[in-house]
Amino acid sequence: MGEYLRARRELTEPAAAGLSVVGVRRTPGLRREEVATLAGISADYYLRLEQGRDRNPSPQVLAALARVFRLDPAATEYLLSFAAARPAPARRPRGEVPPSIRQLLDVLGLPAFVESRMFDVLAANRLATALSPTIRPGLNRLRTMFLDEEERHRYPDWERDIGAMVAAFRASLGTDVADPRTARLVGELSLASEHFRQLWARHDVQPLAGAPARVSHPELGVLDLYREKLPLADSDGLLLVIYHAEAGSASAQALSRLGSLAATA
Numbered sequence: 001m002g003e004y005l006r007a008r009r010e011l012t013e014p015a016a017a018g019l020s021v022v023g024v025r026r027t028p029g030l031r032r033e034e035v036a037t038l039a040g041i042s043a044d045y046y047l048r049l050e051q052g053r054d055r056n057p058s059p060q061v062l063a064a065l066a067r068v069f070r071l072d073p074a075a076t077e078y079l080l081s082f083a084a085a086r087p088a089p090a091r092r093p094r095g096e097v098p099p100s101i102r103q104l105l106d107v108l109g110l111p112a113f114v115e116s117r118m119f120d121v122l123a124a125n126r127l128a129t130a131l132s133p134t135i136r137p138g139l140n141r142l143r144t145m146f147l148d149e150e151e152r153h154r155y156p157d158w159e160r161d162i163g164a165m166v167a168a169f170r171a172s173l174g175t176d177v178a179d180p181r182t183a184r185l186v187g188e189l190s191l192a193s194e195h196f197r198q199l200w201a202r203h204d205v206q207p208l209a210g211a212p213a214r215v216s217h218p219e220l221g222v223l224d225l226y227r228e229k230l231p232l233a234d235s236d237g238l239l240l241v242i243y244h245a246e247a248g249s250a251s252a253q254a255l256s257r258l259g260s261l262a263a264t265a
Contacts, residue, residue: 001082002052007203008069009035009050016070030068039064059083074171074207081174097123101232101240109259110244115141117172117237118182119165127255130262131215131243140185142169146193156214156222166199167206172237208239215243219261220254 113124245251
């Protein structure tokens with residue numbers, strides 16, 4: 001929580017918070033005292049929050065800080081999730097894909113796969129793997145997007161998409177960032193990629209939702225697709241990811257040819 005507050009404070013411009021700037025400022029974003037004043041709390045209390053010495057702020061305090069930092073609804077919900085631990089619902093064991101979803105993947109005539117909260121691919125149909133060879137069980141989507149050079153070139157809008165992907169990854173994890181598997185993945189990517197380190201340090205949060213996706217296929221060219229992300233009930237955060245194209249478009253025709261390529265492979 002302290003890291004998140006500090007990152008948001010440094011990214012909030014004084015003018016955006018309604019403050020006038022006089023002289024040269026050595027501190028990026030807002031000063032701690034300014035945040036405290038705008039939020040209606042003491043500077044000492046805000047310092048304790050940022051330093052992790054007070055881990056139980058009230059929802060009212062966090063809501064006030066969200067207003068100061070001008071957080072959107074997704075980022076505000078993420079910040080409020082620090083207020084108190086919530087009882088976890090009963091869920092399937094981690095990584096278990098329901099048999100009905102595996103059957104759906106087999107009969108679905110579109111590229112589709114199931115990913116975990118950590119963006120591990122747990123199951124995928126042939127069309128998904130034909131769209132991108134790295135969409136197959138055992139691989140992590142975040143790792144391949146940063147560390148696999150061929151995968152990186154497969155997305156013409158990689159620079160735009162990757163920031164959204166890291167923000168969605170943080171939203172998917174929620175406050176559960178101390179998980180050893182998460183720490184290993186974040187540590188690996190931080191060591192291997194300066195771009196990941198910069199994006200991770202921003203603490204951006206973006207909801208897990210569908211979005212346009214342009215994919216460059218070696219035989220089909222560039223496909224303008226839409227990626228849907230559908231949560232699976234009682235599944236520890238598993239998502240069903242489906243790619244589709246506008247009916248009658250050139251990309252839809254290319255997707256139909258993808259099936260024959262997958263069958264040949």
